[in-house]
Amino acid sequence: MTPTAARTPQAVRPSAGHARDKILATAFRLFYAQGLRAAGIDTIIAESGVAKATFYKYFPAKDDLILAYLEKVDGVWTGQLHAAAEAAGPDPAAQLVGLFDALASACRRDGYRGCAFINAAAESASGTRIHERTVTHKEHVRAWIRDLAVQAGAPDPDQLARSLTLVLDGGLASGVLDADPAAAIAARHTAAQLVSASLGRNP
Amino acid sequence: MTPTAARTPQAVRPSAGHARDKILATAFRLFYAQGLRAAGIDTIIAESGVAKATFYKYFPAKDDLILAYLEKVDGVWTGQLHAAAEAAGPDPAAQLVGLFDALASACRRDGYRGCAFINAAAESASGTRIHERTVTHKEHVRAWIRDLAVQAGAPDPDQLARSLTLVLDGGLASGVLDADPAAAIAARHTAAQLVSASLGRNP
DNA sequence: AAGCTACCAGACAGACCTGTCTAGGACAAC
DNA sequence: GTTGTCCTAGACAGGTCTGTCTGGTAGCTT
Numbered sequence: 156m157t158p159t160a161a162r163t164p165q166a167v168r169p170s171a172g173h174a175r176d177k178i179l180a181t182a183f184r185l186f187y188a189q190g191l192r193a194a195g196i197d198t199i200i201a202e203s204g205v206a207k208a209t210f211y212k213y214f215p216a217k218d219d220l221i222l223a224y225l226e227k228v229d230g231v232w233t234g235q236l237h238a239a240a241e242a243a244g245p246d247p248a249a250q251l252v253g254l255f256d257a258l259a260s261a262c263r264r265d266g267y268r269g270c271a272f273i274n275a276a277a278e279s280a281s282g283t284r285i286h287e288r289t290v291t292h293k294e295h296v297r298a299w300i301r302d303l304a305v306q307a308g309a310p311d312p313d314q315l316a317r318s319l320t321l322v323l324d325g326g327l328a329s330g331v332l333d334a335d336p337a338a339a340i341a342a343r344h345t346a347a348q349l350v351s352a353s354l355g356r357n358p
Numbered sequence: 359m360t361p362t363a364a365r366t367p368q369a370v371r372p373s374a375g376h377a378r379d380k381i382l383a384t385a386f387r388l389f390y391a392q393g394l395r396a397a398g399i400d401t402i403i404a405e406s407g408v409a410k411a412t413f414y415k416y417f418p419a420k421d422d423l424i425l426a427y428l429e430k431v432d433g434v435w436t437g438q439l440h441a442a443a444e445a446a447g448p449d450p451a452a453q454l455v456g457l458f459d460a461l462a463s464a465c466r467r468d469g470y471r472g473c474a475f476i477n478a479a480a481e482s483a484s485g486t487r488i489h490e491r492t493v494t495h496k497e498h499v500r501a502w503i504r505d506l507a508v509q510a511g512a513p514d515p516d517q518l519a520r521s522l523t524l525v526l527d528g529g530l531a532s533g534v535l536d537a538d539p540a541a542a543i544a545a546r547h548t549a550a551q552l553v554s555a556s557l558g559r560n561p
Numbered sequence: 562a563a564g565c566t567a568c569c570a571g572a573c574a575g576a577c578c579t580g581t582c583t584a585g586g587a588c589a590a591c
Numbered sequence: 592g593t594t595g596t597c598c599t600a601g602a603c604a605g606g607t608c609t610g611t612c613t614g615g616t617a618g619c620t621t
Contacts, residue, residue, distance in 0.1 A: 174568070190481055192395045196609060206569040211610070269480070276534045277477035278393055290535050317544035318525075318551070325528030331479045332493050341520035345552065348521070352551055377598070399579060409599045414580070562621100569616075578607070586599075591592105 175213045178203045182224050187271050191221055191278045191285075218284060221275070225288045228271040229295075235261065236296065240303070247306035248354060251319060252347045254300070258326045259339035269331030273324070296320065307354060315353045322346055378416045381406045385427050390474050394424055394481045394488075421487060424478070428491045431474040432498075438464065439499070443506070450509035451557060454522060455550045457503070461529045462542035472534030476527070499523065510557060518556045525549055 181203040185194035196217055200210050214220040235257040243253025261267055268274070272289040279285040297320045304312035304319075326342035329335070384406040388397035399420055403413050417423040438460040446456020464470055471477070475492040482488040500523045507515035507522075529545035532538070 189483070190395075192393075192481070193483075195607075197607085204569095207571080207610085208612085209568060212567090215610090217609070268484070270531075273476070273531050273534065274480035277472070277480040278395070280392070280396075281471070281536075286535075293532070293535055314544065314547065317541070318548040321525050321528035321532070321541065321545055321548060322521075323528070324531045325524035325526070328473075328476050328527045328531035329496070329524070331476065332489075332496055333484075338520070338524065341517065342524055344517065345521040345524060348555055349548065349551065352555055398577075400577085407599095410580085410601075411582085412598060415597090418580090420579070565618100565620075567617090567619105570614090571612105572614105573612080574610090576608080576610105578605100580604090580606105582601100582603075584600090584602105587597085589594105589596085591594080 174203075174205045174209045178205060178210055178213060178220070179223055179227060182220050183227055186221065186224050187228075187268060187274075188266055191275055196220075221285055222288060225272065225275060225285065225292070229292050232257075232271070233296070233299075236299075247303045247308075248350055251300065251303050251307060251315075251350050252343060254303075255323065255326070255339070255343035255346050258323065258342055259336060262326075262330050262334045262336055262339045267330055267334040269329070270324070270327035273328055274331060293320070293324075296323075304353075307350070309353050310355075311353070315349065318349050318353075319346055322349070377406075377408045377412045381408060381413055381416060381423070382426055382430060385423050386430055389424065389427050390431075390471060390477075391469055394478055399423075424488055425491060428475065428478060428488065428495070432495050435460075435474075436499070436502075439502075450506045451553055454503065454506050454510060454518075454553050455546060457506075458526065458529070458542070458546035458549050461526065461533075461545055462539060465529075465533050465537045465539055465542045470533055470537040472532070473527070473530035476531055477534060496523070496527075499526075507556075510553070512556050513558075514556070518552065521552050521556075522549055525552070 178199065181199050182194070185199055185202065188194075196210070199220070200207055203210070214223065236254050239257035239260070240250040240254040242256065243249040272292050276286055276289040279289075297316050300319050300323075301312050301316035304315040309315045322342050322345050326338055329338045381402065384402050385397070388402055388405065391397075399413070402423070403410055406413070417426065439457050442460035442463070443453040443457040445459065446452040475495050479489055479492040482492075500519050503522050503526075504515050504519035507518040512518045525545050525548050529541055532541045
């Protein structure tokens with residue numbers, strides 16, 4: 156009601172920034188499906204239905220769009236991992252296994268092509284912002300899994316987190332080859348074995 | 359000594375096909391270091407020190423060079439895996455763990471950037487020859503590991519081979535992020551756990 | 562009405578990419 | 592000497608890529 160409140164850009168122009176969302180949504184789709192280099196700016200612009208000038212207003216360079224894409228992927232994938240873990244119940248040990256359901260769900264999805272971060276890292280030289288962002292993502296995931304391992308009372312949470320991220324990354328990496336659900340099932344099974352062995356319980 | 363023996367191309371022209379080797383060696387280096395798309399034909403030709411016509415004589419298209427590159431990578435990597443396994447001694451169970459030493463050696467090598475096949479698959483659309491070649495490679499590796507698992511007397515060699523390839527691929531995939539030897543050590547450790555658990559021995 | 566903001570449409574530049582083509586040199590076989 | 596093979600040097604075409612720039616439209620604010 157106050158003039159200042161009415162003056163916020165969102166209130167004044169409901170469509171302000173809308174173009175950015177359309178671009179990012181298209182980039183999300185094309186970058187993942189085709190790869191960072193194979194998806195050209197012109198195609199993204201055309202499929203977004205925006206003008207070129209608008210694109211370069213929001214993303215001064217292609218790398219900026221790629222980083223925004225990775226940010227979005229991070230949010231989506233992390234959310235799916237957390238949701239799968241929580242769906243396994245309150246027991247941290249069960250959550251460590253349950254998070255692998257996110258892998259199975261992902262690989263059943265149409266157009267699944269493995270881990271967007273691994274794929275991005277394969278296309279970017281080390282030292283670039285894109286590469287660094289990928290490393291950060293993987294570190295966050297491992298730190299989260301390590302946290303669960305601590306809560307589960309693992310004697311060596313670092314080692315368990317390492318093992319589980321290896322299996323998870325292996326499952327994701329094999330996803331770029333074929334979206335075989337058997338790999339995801341095997342990953343979950345392997346994770347259960349490793350968690351049991353680490354916690355000293357007999358499966 | 360016979361005329362026919364002296365008439366073999368290799369004897370007549372020692373340099374025949376030499377240009378092909380130079381091209382392939384340069385491609386091996388650049389494709390792995392920079393990626394398939396980032397490494398341009400012109401650069402490969404320039405660094406090989408050959409003429410453009412010579413290049414296109416041996417490799418009619420870039421894809422042909424990429425396939426030859428993958429063929430070479432297959433030979434090298436498979437050789438390293440086999441060597442590492444054999445170095446662990448005659449026991450198949452020990453070989454299943456020992457093959458992971460190839461991962462540790464690889465990631466200590468300068469310029470290590472993970473698995474060339476996973477990286478190639480990340481850059482190529484599924485259905486292409488490049489993608490198919492990658493799938494074939496991974497199938498061969500898993501079949502070999504499964505063979506070792508059978509020899510080791512694993513009750514479920516398929517499952518053990520799946521688990522071990524997941525860990526191996528996970529180690530290779532994380533190699534494109536950072537050449538952290540800790541990941542390779544953890545992979546070997548995890549493999550030992552899985553082999554012990556599968557064979558019903560207590561570690 | 563004037564101004565501002567967000568946007569659209571598309572030409573354009575300059576670099577880089579793959580692949581073709583012409584012209585010719587070095588060397589062994591005959 | 593002639594022929595055939597393998598090679599070098601590099602111009603060229605036609606396409607694609609990223610990024611810049613000009614000009615014009617719609618709608619809200621003042």
